[in-house]
Amino acid sequence: MKYSSPYVPPTLTVDAVIFQLHGDKLEVLLTQRESDPFKGEWALPGGYNAVGSTTIEALTEIVLRKTGVDLDNDLAYIEQLYTFDTVARDPRGHAVSVTYMGCSRAITLGTGSQHAEFFPVDRLPNLAYDHASIITYAQERLAAKLTYTNxxxxxxxxxxxxxxxxxxxxxxxxxxxxxxxxxxxxxxxxxxxxxxxxxxxxxxxxxxxxxxxxxxxxxxxxxxx
Amino acid sequence: MKYSSPYVPPTLTVDAVIFQLHGDKLEVLLTQRESDPFKGEWALPGGYNAVGSTTIEALTEIVLRKTGVDLDNDLAYIEQLYTFDTVARDPRGHAVSVTYMGCSRAITLGTGSQHAEFFPVDRLPNLAYDHASIITYAQERLAAKLTYTNxxxxxxxxxxxxxxxxxxxxxxxxxxxxxxxxxxxxxxxxxxxxxxxxxxxxxxxxxxxxxxxxxxxxxxxxxxx
Structure with missing residues (x-):
């Protein structure tokens, strides 16, 4: 199909998979959703990317606002992970998510983070959207990177x-x-x-x-x- | 900033970096642009991703139409490469491009490809958008993969x-x-x-x-x- 006007793009979102080590457990940063869809469930920190912001600019602003974690200063390492684009992944409509994976030394979540918490990856709560599979993908990527990087x-x-x-x-x-x-x-x-x-x-x-x-x-x- | 309605997403595009080996040269598939911006210049095969299609679905349809190459059947290998999102990369406005990298055994371009051609990566023509740097990124990724994969x-x-x-x-x-x-x-x-x-x-x-x-x-x- 050729797209005649008006061209309608999917929604663009950004999500972060931020890992830390706590004791002998790998943990991932989640936020509790305050509204539908998936109200009350946990999700990766993320949100909309509007025209005019790069994905990492939008993500840095959203993660800081939702969790208090500053991607620029609190992480040892961050990289673009993958772009997830299954049409039905968001019940509100087609949303494409550009995801990032970061690692941090132990972070103490501050006062701006009452709805944010680190969970062990082997004991995750119910997760919104396709975020469980995004976390699995990120953990596999990190495990692979450990075999050929520092x-x-x-x-x-x-x-x-x-x-x-x-x-x-x-x-x-x-x-x-x-x-x-x-x-x-x-x-x-x-x-x-x-x-x-x-x-x-x-x-x-x-x-x-x-x-x-x-x-x-x-x-x-x-x-x- | 929180985005109050109406939320305006960037344009979403898809582009393919398809490599083949010709003699002792690595070559990349390009198409000549038939309209502005960059009319007459060469670019990676790609185009718009509208709501309702995944990135690889949109890309497969576009690459087949513009070059005759069938991503499903003509390639030995394809993977998502990176999502490029610099705000000014398209003069028409903010466009985020999800790119894929593929490798093929020697392809003969058919009749549906009068504006498509393989070019040696060390003798590229003038390229539209940020496509020169996308090709450099893809070649570096492929070179890195050659050190730890088949x-x-x-x-x-x-x-x-x-x-x-x-x-x-x-x-x-x-x-x-x-x-x-x-x-x-x-x-x-x-x-x-x-x-x-x-x-x-x-x-x-x-x-x-x-x-x-x-x-x-x-x-x-x-x-x-």
């Missing part, structure tokens, strides 16, 4: 023990890893270095603290020469 | 020599690779296997033909256990 650094403090590193991997991948193999394989990637500092957890002997070599996203691409 | 298979015949494989890598990466290192490193990935067949190119002795183990996209993720 993206896990976005979930950890600047200095961390190898146990904390492994816990972060396990939380994202949703399964336990063998400690000896994990350490051996991870250390051969040359992404991290030992610091002079140690960390003591209760009665255990002090553990060495490590840091990532690069604070920006690094891709472990294979070179062919 | 995506190069989309550009090659089902059986190929190691020289043809290396030529494909060089075309995407835009630089020459050392033959011995390339072969050694690639073969350790265990993505391909020898076939019983050989290929003879003029006076050279026959070269072994290889095939990919998997015909679907395979990701070489590092395992940590």
């Amino acid at each position: 993206a896990v650094s976005g979930l950890l403090d600047k200095k961390f023990t190898l146990s904390q590193l492994q816990t972060a991997y396990e939380a994202v991948m949703g399964r336990l890893l063998d400690k000896r193999n994990f350490r051996k394989k991870f250390l051969t990637l040359n992404l991290i270095h030992e610091t002079p500092d140690t960390w003591r957890d209760g009665a255990h002997r002090p553990a060495k603290l490590y840091a990532f070599n690069s604070s920006s996203l690094e891709v472990l691409s294979r070179s062919f020469d | 995506a190069v298979s989309g550009l090659l015949d089902k059986k190929f020599t190691l020289s043809q494989l290396q030529t494909a890598y060089e075309a995407v990466m835009g630089r020459l690779l050392d033959k011995r290192n390339f072969r050694k490193k690639f073969l350790t990935l265990n993505l391909i296997h020898e076939t019983p067949d050989t290929w003879r190119d003029g006076a050279h002795r026959p070269a072994k033909l290889y095939a990919f183990n998997s015909s679907s996209l395979e990701v070489l993720s590092r395992s940590f256990d």
Whole structure:
């Protein structure tokens, strides 16, 4: 079909999948809907993108207003995730959502966030729209990125023990890893270095603290020469 | 800002970056614009996405109409690339473009394609909109994918020599690779296997033909256990 005037675009929305690590759980930031559709249910923070704003501008404004989280300053890392466009995903009509995925070190939600909360990804409440599948997609993307980038650094403090590193991997991948193999394989990637500092957890002997070599996203691409 | 009614969405468009390999050159499919803006210049095949069609549905219809290429049947591989949303990228007004990247084995453009042509990525004509930077982004994405997936298979015949494989890598990466290192490193990935067949190119002795183990996209993720 050719579109003769008037051309009618779908609604454009933006949504954020913001992960943090809490203990040994991967958590995602949700907001409770205050109006229909899906009133009272939880959803990714997001909303309309009107003409004149880029997707990240619209999203930054909406997430700050709905949750108090500042995408510019509170995140270690954010990237465009995917554009979801199933025609029936919003009961009000065809809405295309440009989504972003971010990682943050532990965030304390402030007073502007009475309807926002982090939930463990393995114990999510009922979610509005197709947001459950968007979160699954984001977690899979993050798990894949952990195998060829230093993206896990976005979930950890600047200095961390190898146990904390492994816990972060396990939380994202949703399964336990063998400690000896994990350490051996991870250390051969040359992404991290030992610091002079140690960390003591209760009665255990002090553990060495490590840091990532690069604070920006690094891709472990294979070179062919 | 909260958007009070009436909410006005940006225009939604879709564009395709379709690569093929021609000799030792990576080429991209372009169409010549028949009307303003940018009349007579070349652009990625694309157009409007109206309410009621998903992005890939709209794109499939547009690319077939403008170039004769059928995204469903002519490509080895296609994926959503990125959503470009700079407010001023279209002189007619704010238009957000959801882009896709595909790879095809050599395509012969048919009669429905008098305004469509493949151009080598290193000798592109003047391009409309921000399409030059979209092509650069797509080529970088494809080059990155070649380091951790079997995506190069989309550009090659089902059986190929190691020289043809290396030529494909060089075309995407835009630089020459050392033959011995390339072969050694690639073969350790265990993505391909020898076939019983050989290929003879003029006076050279026959070269072994290889095939990919998997015909679907395979990701070489590092395992940590």
